[in-house]
Amino acid sequence: GSAAHATALETIVRDAVRTTPVWDLHTHLYPVAFGTPNAGAGAPTDPKGLLLWGVDELLTYHYLVAEVFRVVPSRVLPYQDFWRMSKEAQADHIWRxxxxxxSPISEACRGVLTTLQALGLDPDxxxxxxxxRWFAAQNPDDHIDRVMELGGVNRITMTNAVFDDNERLRWxxxxxxGADSRFEGVLRFDPLVRDWPAAAAKLTRWGYAASETLDDASIANARRFLNDWIDRVKAIYCAVSLPPSFRYDSPDDGSxxxxxxxxxxxxxxxxxxLPFAMMIGSQLQVNPALGDAGDMVGPADVFSVTRLANDFPQNRFLCTMLARENQHALAVAARKFGNLxxxxxxxxxNNPSLVEEITRMRVELLGLSFVPQHSDARVLEQLIYKWRHSRELIADVLVDKYNDAAAAGWRATESEVRRDVALLFEKNFASFVEAPAT
Ligand code: HDL
Ligand code: ZN
Structure with a gap:
């Protein structure tokens, strides 16, 4: 009967979502060669290393820094006192x-619990x-494999910030x-788009003479800079994050x-x-004393995205927006442009209530033609919780949608469901970054 069919369908969908590997298209993770502040077993310590992993990094994630300053505010523990503490002392403070x-029931706290539990530790x-002690006994390079396995991730995309001196010098x-088959490069250059005069000064220092006026020589040199760095990091796309105030009207709109x-x-x-990724809606440093935790969200302008997609049909755009208020219009914009x-x-x-709402709406407007999630992991083991939590919600939505189709007489087979989940988790992105056959 149809009840038995619904149960079977649900089992198929949940299994497909659990077992289909994802290509995580935006993280802040790196191979061990970029250095790691934690020695673990078998790696030298590099205090400014870029690969963050282990329980102290999980606990001092900037999402949790923001949360701890709500309950121990800066009038009790001044910001500078917190930042002067060792990583362990900061983690102790947040843990306590x-x-x-x-109780640790916020999404960021819950994430630590899910992660510890998945690694075989008992949060209780x-x-x-x-x-x-458990983390200190791990070899970071092997640990990456284990974490990817537990997170169901088979490819990790980095964020290679070329205007970050620490990272640039390592390249x-x-x-x-960057040579690690588990990782792909992404060239990230916010200052170029957010603050051209400052970026031009840096380009000049780096041997790519550029002036504020954006004359022909500056344009040629800045293009050469991008080409050189795309080659160096073997970028599969390029990316920027943009403020809520970002507008694009035309090339000559004065900005x-x-x-x-x-x-x-x-x-x-x-x-x-190569595609261009725009992450729009972050207002940086409304509370600078909080560091990475000090950024805010604001609604942005979706028409600027539609104008870019329309005016540059030769380009492909990846887009995510930070404000809940922008999600519906952004999904509608994607209906208009195959290059978006x-x-x-x-x-x-990235909270359960919003992931569920947004994913449901996107399926309703876009079918299977979007990428439901990226982890944004900054600490290696976050891959585990970010993907487990998201998978559960994506499965909830898909179960309902396949059931709705079944109620209308369309019964998706197991291989059709697996095909669809592979589109969402890997293939939509893979075909978007692939250079089209010429
Ligand atoms: O700009 C970005 O890539 C953001 O994701 C920020 O780095 C932010 O600090 C973050 O980690 N968000 O999850
Ligand atoms: Zn990010």
């Missing part, structure tokens, strides 16, 4: 106030010392620093960002056949 003195022991010192996009970024990407691929529930949207 967000896990022991009140509540023994930070024991967790630390210049070791051209093979630096429009000229930089029209004259530098988009022509290079069209020529290289909507992805992920970014940052403050």
């Amino acid at each position: 106030h967000l896990f022991l003195e009140r 022991e509540r023994d930070l010392g024991r967790y630390r 210049l010192e070791n051209p093979n620093v 630096y960002s429009s000229r930089v996009l029209a004259d530098i970024v988009l022509p290079v990407l069209a020529e290289r056949d 691929l909507v992805f992920g529930c970014w940052w403050f949207l």
Whole structure:
């Protein structure tokens, strides 16, 4: 009967979502060659290393830093006192106030629990010392494999911030620093689009003479800069995050960002056949004392995205927006443009209630032609919880949608369901980053 069919369908969908590997298209994770502040077993310690992993990093994630300053505000523990503490002392502080003195039920706290449990540790022991000893015994390179297995992730996409001195120098010192088949490069250059005059000064220092006026020589040199760095990081796409105030009307609308996009970024990407990712809606540093935790969300302008998609048909755009208020219009925009691929529930949207709402709406408007999630993991083991939590919600939505189709007489087979889930988790993105056959 139809009840038995519904149960069978649900089992198929949940199994497909659980077992289909994902290509995580936006993280802040790196191979071990970028250095790691935690020695673990078998890796030298590099205090400024870029690969973050282990329980102290999980506990000091900037989402949790924001939460701990709500319950121990800066009038009690001044920001600078917190930042002067060792990583372990910061983790102890967060553990005590967000896990022991009140229950860890926010999404970021829950994430730590899910992660510990998946790794075979017992969160209910509540023994930070024991967790630390377990992590200290891991070899980071093997640990990456284990975490990817537990998270169901088969490819990790980095965020290679070329304007970050720490990262840039590592690429210049070791051209093979990114060589790890588990990781893909993404060239990220926010200052170029957000603050051209400052970016031009840096480009000039780096041997790509550029001036504020964006004359022909500046444009040529900035294009050469992008080409060189796309090659260096073997970028599979390029990316920026943009403020809520970001607008694109036309190349000559009077803003630096429009000229930089029209004259530098988009022509290079069209020529290289690479997509351009725009993450729009982060207002940086409304509370600078909080560091990475000090950024805010604001509604942005979706028409700027439609104008770019329309005016640059030779380019492909990946887009995610941070404000809940923008999600519906962004999904509708994607209906208008085959060169616009909507992805992920970014940052403050990566909470169960919002992931469910947004994913449901996207399926209703876009069918299977979007990328439901990225992890944005900054700490390796976050891959585990971010993907487990998201998978559960994506499965909930899909179960309902296949049941609705079944109620109308369309019964998806197991292989059809697996095909569809593979589109969402890997193939939509893979075919978007692939250079089209010429
Ligand atoms: O700009 C970005 O890529 C953001 O994801 C920020 O880095 C942010 O700090 C973050 O980690 N969000 O999840
Ligand atoms: Zn990010």
